[in-house]
Amino acid sequence: MLLNTLCAHTCNSFPKNLFYFLKHGLIVQRLLGKKPNCSGHAHVSTKPSSVDWIKQGRTIHQNLNDNRSSNNSVCPQPLIRSFHRETVINGQEDDGSGGRQTSAEGLTLHNLTHRSLVCVEGPDSVNFLQGLLTNDVNLLGSDRPVQYSMMLNAQGRVLYDLILYLKDSKIFIECDAQVRDEFIKTIKKYKIRKKVEINKVDGEWMLQAVVTSSLKGNSASPTWNESVFCVTDPRVKDFGWRLIHHSSCDKVCAERIEEKDVSLYNERRYIWGISEGISDLPPGECLPLESNLTLFNGVSFDKGCYIGQELTARTQHTGVTRKRLMPLVFERVPSGLQPGCIIVRADGKNVGKYRSSFGIHGIGLIRIAEIKGELSVHSSDGDILKLTTHVPNWWPK
CATH class of the missing domain: 3.30.1360.120 (Probable tRNA modification gtpase trme; domain 1)
Structure with missing residues (x-):
């Protein structure tokens, strides 16, 4: 009764196929023995208001237009799930795979x-x-x-x-x-x-x-x-x-x-730009804050004493960390590079040290103020390798 009244009063404001989805979503929920919940929150009353249906209808209408513009086709299944996000097939919840074994793309x-x-x-x-x-x-x-x-x-x-x-x-x-x-x-x-x-x-x-x-x-x-x-x-x-x-x-x-x-x-x-193990963090040589300990959520400054706490706390409270481990990208796969090789700017100024790499990607300790422009490093066999570095996108802005 509510749906028919809504159709009669708003047929000039919404496309006809919108009410197909409204009806279909209502029918699916009734068959599943569930009461429609338009707001997505806990039910306050057993009857949804006409205002809720209209708001939900506008959302579906916008989704419908977006799908048309992007795919040039309309698939009603996702729109039905905007009313009820579970579809039951043969007594089991459908995960959208149609019963096929799915793969985790990109993992x-x-x-x-x-x-x-x-x-x-x-x-x-x-x-x-x-x-x-x-x-x-x-x-x-x-x-x-x-x-x-x-x-x-x-x-x-x-x-x-x-x-x-x-x-x-x-x-x-x-x-x-x-x-x-x-x-x-x-x-x-x-x-x-x-x-x-x-x-x-x-x-x-x-x-x-x-x-x-x-x-x-x-x-x-x-x-x-x-x-x-x-x-x-x-x-x-x-x-x-x-x-x-x-x-x-x-x-x-x-x-x-x-x-x-x-x-x-x-x-x-x-x-x-994630460091790990003794190749990236030579034991006894690295300072924890330069090794991104704070960025990795790996230190507490109010827990009390632990071994090495004094220097770490003093460095943190000065508020200055001029060097950090940062990702390196080489122009080609490096060879003959030893940990500790000096990284320099075009004018020859020392800006950091190489730590480790695999393929054309590596990690090094770099002065944060010197990351712009092309850098280079001299290998042990006399070769000069060009490289760049950048601030990782997971660092705090």
Whole structure:
């Protein structure tokens, strides 16, 4: 009755095919045993007002025109879903794939063989790590199961870059595989009488990453297997996801994700300007703020004391960080470059140091004020390589 009255009073204001979609959307919801909810919020009354129907109609009419202009065709299915976003086929919700197995476009899966997992468990685990790492370990919880952090030496230089995961009351710590044993040995020095157990778990647990090929960030999250512990990357959330699961798990998600070598993962990291491991962060040589620790949400300035805190806090409160790790793009694939090679401007002025690269993409420590224009670096065999750098789009504006 309401729909017929609306048609009679507004037929001169809206196209006739609009009411087809209104009727169709109403019928679909009635068949599903649901009451129409035009506002998208909780029902306040059992009867939608004519004003709500008209507003929804205008929205659909605009969508209809947009579809015509972009596709030159009209598909009623998305418009029906503007009234009810679930379509049931044979008792199952339709995901738009028509029952076919879908693929996660632009995503790739990588086994992080260059990274290792260390498990810290016991009643004193949080307090133990709180005095060693730059981030506030007390913030780990069900609503924040992952965080980035660093361990510094007494002089405030970076020893290890770490990612912490809270799973089943255990804290898994991701570190560079080349320094895993050294990391365990170092933190055990501070164990004293604390009730904690520290073990390497690489054989039992597998660490993987799913990353996007787009610099615009993640698409919709895949449907992860229930046995997979999955979190967004704590450094740059749009870069992708970190996965931890038992080594016996053979399928991480419902969608098909192409598995690629870890070298492609590293290249994409460099495209984004994300540092990781001892090749990008030589132990004992790097300052944490120049290594983008604050941009990676990896430090707390009000948690209290930890090793190397004094220099880090003093540098932060001066408000000046003149150099940072930034992405490099070479004119061709570099050869003969050693970590620490000097990067210069056209006039020969020193603007930074090369750290590492894969393909034509790399990372280096650059003076922020000197990033414009063409730069160059001299390789060990006397070759001169031209390169450029830029501010990553995920940096705060």
